[in-house]
Amino acid sequence: MEPVPGACDVAIIGSGYTGLSAAHRLASGGLSVVVIDADDLGFGASTRNGGMVSGTLKLSHKELCAAYDRDTANALFQEAQDSVLFLEQSIAEKGIACDYERMGMYFAAYAPKHYDGLAREAEELAALGVETKMVPATEQHRELASGIYYGGRTTTMAGGLHPAKYHAGLVAACRAAGVSFRSRCRVRRTYRQGAGYTVDTDRGSVQAGQVVVATNAYTDPGMPWFRRRVIPIGSYIIATEQMDPAELRALIPAARMIQDTKRNLFYYRLSPDGTRMIFGGRTSFRPISTNESAARLHAAMSTVFPSLAKARVAHSWTGSVAFTFQKVPHVGQHEGIHFALGCCGQGVALMSYFGDRIGRRILGQGGDTAFARTRFTTIPGYQGHPWFLPVVGEFYRLLDWLERPKS
Ligand SMILES: Cc1cc2nc3c(=O)[nH]c(=O)nc-3n(C[C@H](O)[C@H](O)[C@H](O)COP(=O)(O)OP(=O)(O)OC[C@H]3O[C@@H](n4cnc5c(N)ncnc54)[C@H](O)[C@@H]3O)c2cc1C
Structure with missing residues (x-):
């Protein structure tokens, strides 16, 4: 060495x-x-x-x-x-x-009030010269073939x-x-x-x-x-097996990067060659195996895109982001x-x-x-081990659930 x-x-x-x-x-x-x-x-x-x-x-x-x-x-x-x-x-x-x-990028509204929030922010962003476009639920199919969101907003200063x-x-x-x-x-x-x-x-x-x-x-x-x-926080991603690019492209027709507006958000995109769905999220605030995160992310992906329920997960990995x-x-x-x-x-x-x-x-x-x-700044007693994350994560999950209209 x-x-x-x-x-x-x-x-x-x-x-x-x-x-x-x-x-x-x-x-x-x-x-x-x-x-x-x-x-x-x-x-x-x-x-x-x-x-x-x-x-x-x-x-x-x-x-x-x-x-x-x-x-x-x-x-x-x-x-x-x-x-x-x-x-x-x-x-x-x-x-x-x-x-x-x-x-x-397309920000998909997880609740009607999130759509209103995106619209309000779009006005502030326009004043700063940031180009965005609101996409009402009735037009969302141009961005996303998913029935779980309430419209969203695109932004052009983004890529993959x-x-x-x-x-x-x-x-x-x-x-x-x-x-x-x-x-x-x-x-x-x-x-x-x-x-x-x-x-x-x-x-x-x-x-x-x-x-x-x-x-x-x-x-x-x-x-x-x-x-x-x-604060290190684990983030998890899966990639599906290789699939028909046309079938995947139909799910994200503009091939943009997608993030939803939940606190415990999902982010997803097509792979650069268009043959895989890449789907990520903070599925757990405690360390879990990549087998377990794969199962959780696959379930989440199937909720967003039911047609992917049968898609096999080919890769599953994790890393840490710093807040x-x-x-x-x-x-x-x-x-x-x-x-x-x-x-x-x-x-x-x-x-x-x-x-x-x-x-x-x-x-x-x-x-x-x-x-x-x-x-x-930091908080008293914090040495780099975020013991509070599981509690905060569950609280965010509850808030996300409360904001979602119940059918
Ligand atoms: C799963 C996941 C998905 C993400 N998705 C996105 C995304 O889509 N878009 C986006 O913008 N960002 C995303 N991020 C965040 C983005 O990847 C990071 O912000 C970025 O890579 C951080 O780069 P960095 O160079 O600061 O740190 P890192 O790339 O994390 O590098 C830090 C390095 O420091 C080294 N190191 C630590 N301690 C020591 C030491 N004592 N001696 C020597 N070396 C040491 C480590 O080994 C490590 O290699 C994601 C992160 C993760 C984990």
């Missing part, structure tokens, strides 16, 4: 989209960079996600206005939109073949890609730019030394001028300040260490963009972001 280099300009902890985007920017700017991952490269969420690219945040614009002032809310929203443009430009510049397409191909393309671009990698090498401790930092790993110590923490939901006890501020207590990501510095954490399940475009911002900041090329103004 190769030891870590003795010294470098920047050590990056974590080899997902955040770490790789930062690494590429920094190496392209002439700095020596090592990316260190505790596991295989891309072991975290960056090779396990649904590949949905969206310029939205977990909180609505109205909720952001309530949590911050209107200018900050607008700036956060604008940057979320910009992150999609950043991603598209980055993919094009690096020549990454990852099946990216901007086909848009193959997450692992995108990750592999970033790794290749980083290598070409001169980035060094050390996989299966856990960082145990990072502390200031002189003008820089010492990063202790399983394979020796590296003296780094700057350090970037890009560990998101996989932040471990060796980084207690960060770990106390992120902050504020449900908004945060980009910042702690004791001089740069970080971007808490994607809240929407990190394909955003975390890529944040990594690049951090790189620019270190290079002295700007890199400002409104996400440095979001709060990033």
